Structure formats: C-alpha cells, structure tokens
Amino acid sequence: MVNFDQDQVQKSKMRSFLVQLDQDDNNSNDDNYNYHQSEKKRRLLPKQVEFLEKSFEVENKLEPERKVQLAKETGLQPRQVAIWFQNRRARCKTKQLEKNYDVLKASFDKLKTQYDCLFKENESLRNEVNLVKKSFIHYLNI
DNA sequence: GACGTTACACATTTTACATCA
C-alpha cells in the first residue's frame, strides 16, 4: 500500500502537471473535452488514451519498465498509467463476462426451445397412447 | 515462520460529461 506522504506529493505533482497541461493546450482541441480540468481532476487526453489503448492491445499487463516508458510517452505519472491499466483490465473483464453471458444465454434459449418442443411432442404422444388404451379397453368390454 | 514490500483484483467513491424534461 502507498505511503501517505508519497501520495500527497504525487497528488500535488499531479495537480501542477494538469495545470501546466491546461495552459499548454487549452485551445487546440475538442471543445467539450478538457477545458475544465485545471486544478481538479483529470480525464485523460484523447491522445494519451490512444497511446495507452494501443499498448494495452499488445499486452494487457505492465512490466515496470514499460510503465515508466509509457508514462514518459504520455506525460502521465507512472501511477496513473498503472491505474489506467488496472481499470482497463477490469473493463475488459466485464465486457468478456457479458459476452460469455450472451453465448451462454443463447445456448440456453436454444436448449429450452428444444425442450419445449420435445415436451409437447411427448404430451401428444401420451395422449395418443391414452386414446389407444381407451379404445382397446372399450374393445375388450364389448 | 514472521516481517515488510509490491503489484494486483475487486469493490467503491468521486468526478466529468451527456441527456433531457
């Protein structure tokens, strides 16, 4: 777990970094996106996300070396890179889970309709048998 | 074996942003 003082240091570094970032390019991009971000939290720049995303495609885990490298390339704190990867893995996992659920449900539904079909068939066959039985009994009684 | 350390998974909180009445 992270040492408290270090964390504080990181936070203030982070803030000044964002302020600087804001000053650097608070014109050049998607008006909506990052023009709120000084002195507060974040929302990574599209460029940064793109970078991380590509790297994630290659390998969804982070060796320390690559973390530092990515941090340099994106201008983020290494810690932010690590967190981004953690969250990204989590997103990936839930997405995969949803996919698995969908295929499972699809095969369940298929099986269920087969079952229903067989159930009905069985029912009508039983009815048929009963009819035959009845008429046979009737025949015997006469 | 008990201890610190590190990295992670997972749950949860906090925030930015979109949508809409």
Add this chain to the structure above:
DNA sequence: CTTGATGTAAAATGTGTAACG
C-alpha cells in the same frame, strides 16, 4: 435558452491478498 435532475463512464481510492526476498 438555462438550469437542475439523473445516468453513465472513467479516474482514483481503499481493502484484501498473493508472491517475493
């Protein structure tokens, strides 16, 4: 057009734990 309510995705935090020296 604006404004507040509400929802959602993403960044960050917190907690527990496994691996390692």
